Amino acid sequence: MVLSDKVSSFLSRASWIRKMFEEGDRLRKIHGTDKVYDFTLGNPSVEPPQKFREELKRLALNPEPGMHRYMSNAGYPETRSAVAEVLAEQSQLPFEAKHVVMTVGAGGGLNVVLKALLNPGDEVIALSPYFVEYGFYVDNHGGILKVVPTNDAFLPDLTAISAAINAKTRAIIINSPNNPTGVVYPAEVLADLGQLVEEKSREMGRPIFVISDEPYAKIVYDGVQVPSVFKYITNAVMVTSHSKDLALPGERIGYVAVSPRINGVDTLIEGLVFCNRTLGFVNAPALMQRLVAGLQRESVDIAEYREKRDLLYNHLTSLGFEMVKPQGAFYLFPKSPLPDDIEFSRKALRHNILVVPGGGFGTPGYFRLAYCIDLDIIKRSLPAWSALAQELGM
Numbered sequence: 023m024v025l026s027d028k029v030s031s032f033l034s035r036a037s038w039i040r041k042m043f044e045e046g047d048r049l050r051k052i053h054g055t056d057k058v059y060d061f062t063l064g065n066p067s068v069e070p071p072q073k074f075r076e077e078l079k080r081l082a083l084n085p086e087p088g089m090h091r092y093m094s095n096a097g098y099p100e101t102r103s104a105v106a107e108v109l110a111e112q113s114q115l116p117f118e119a120k121h122v123v124m125t126v127g128a129g130g131g132l133n134v135v136l137k138a139l140l141n142p143g144d145e146v147i148a149l150s151p152y153f154v155e156y157g158f159y160v161d162n163h164g165g166i167l168k169v170v171p172t173n174d175a176f177l178p179d180l181t182a183i184s185a186a187i188n189a190k191t192r193a194i195i196i197n198s199p200n201n202p203t204g205v206v207y208p209a210e211v212l213a214d215l216g217q218l219v220e221e222k223s224r225e226m227g228r229p230i231f232v233i234s235d236e237p238y239a240k241i242v243y244d245g246v247q248v249p250s251v252f253k254y255i256t257n258a259v260m261v262t263s264h265s266k267d268l269a270l271p272g273e274r275i276g277y278v279a280v281s282p283r284i285n286g287v288d289t290l291i292e293g294l295v296f297c298n299r300t301l302g303f304v305n306a307p308a309l310m311q312r313l314v315a316g317l318q319r320e321s322v323d324i325a326e327y328r329e330k331r332d333l334l335y336n337h338l339t340s341l342g343f344e345m346v347k348p349q350g351a352f353y354l355f356p357k358s359p360l361p362d363d364i365e366f367s368r369k370a371l372r373h374n375i376l377v378v379p380g381g382g383f384g385t386p387g388y389f390r391l392a393y394c395i396d397l398d399i400i401k402r403s404l405p406a407w408s409a410l411a412q413e414l415g416m
């Protein structure tokens with residue numbers, strides 16, 4: 023055995039997203055790329071904003087001595103200040119550079135936070151459907167993922183969360199705008215969750231944290247705004263990245279921000295910086311930190327994503343597919359027309375449509391479509407969707 027038992031068992035339950043992606047590759051080789059409608063991967067189809075290229079050129083043409091060296095493990099003060107300035111505006115709280123730790127994407131940031139918070143056996147609540155990596159990240163740091171389903175509107179079910187909290191509960195991960203549902207949590211929901219967490223922290227005699235995973239915060243539609251989690255939740259730690267809002271997933275740049283209102287905030291930050299270093303990240307990529315400092319108020323062209331959402335949502339609902347209309351991110355999460363979402367995904371495959379079964383997000387009976395793909399592919403997929411719906415007698 024070359025692998026640990028644990029990794030070996032995780033691999034044998036390989037992610038549905040990967041499985042379907044590989045299936046897509048196989049189909050592309052047989053039918054050609056223009057005849058395979060691959061909705062499996064959340065890899066942005068748009069390019070970074072023009073200002074990103076300008077900053078990249080400026081930095082390349084004016085190299086500063088030492089710009090590729092190690093810096094403070096928390097990141098460059100200028101970048102952290104630029105992030106803190108926006109957070110202070112959004113939350114009306116006294117954010118400073120020290121409350122921000124630059125990380126290797128949101129994935130790196132989540133690992134840093136979980137390492138800093140968890141004792142072995144501590145529980146972390148995730149709300150299904152959820153981003154499947156949470157389970158692995160929690161396991162990385164000796165924790166146990168406890169999955170609590172959301173309600174029919176894919177919003178947190180406060181009664182169920184309350185019932186799931188016990189003396190071992192250390193954190194609740196929320197993700198709004200949500201992958202895979204696209205749902206944005208309104209301010210009242212955050213306020214209720216904040217109150218619950220405060221009550222339960224008192225009852226359990228130690229703080230429970232809300233880890234707000236927000237890489238899609240700027241990808242919202244129809245005038246919706248993502249409320250600042252810091253306004254409504256005292257023990258809030260935000261984790262985010264520029265993978266989606268600046269379309270830089272391969273560059274691995276994000277940050278963790280901690281609420282200035284947390285009791286013991288300075289110690290928490292010290293722990294986060296230590297974990298950023300000792301997880302082997304050392305610091306977030308230097309060049310990207312310099313770049314994103316000037317891009318905190320920028321984002322990719324949201325109109326492109328909205329057009330794709332509308333096209334697909336309107337076509338699928340006209341065929342009889344049922345789904346919550348997403349207000350953010352770039353995913354649809356329709357109900358599977360067959361009780362078995364895996365069987366449905368197989369039937370879709372026969373029409374060269376690749377989707378991820380809802381079971382891959384802890385919610386069987388649904389399927390996820392990532393519409394961050396070329397508009398042209400979405401347009402060409404529409405007749406295939408119609409044929410699929412007809413085959414299923416919808």
Ligand code: PLP
Nearest residue numbers: 064127128129153201263265271
């Ligand atoms: N959290 C959610 C909900 C995501 O969908 C993703 C990526 O798809 C991540 C975290 C990880 O993002 P990053 O590329 O910043 O590590």
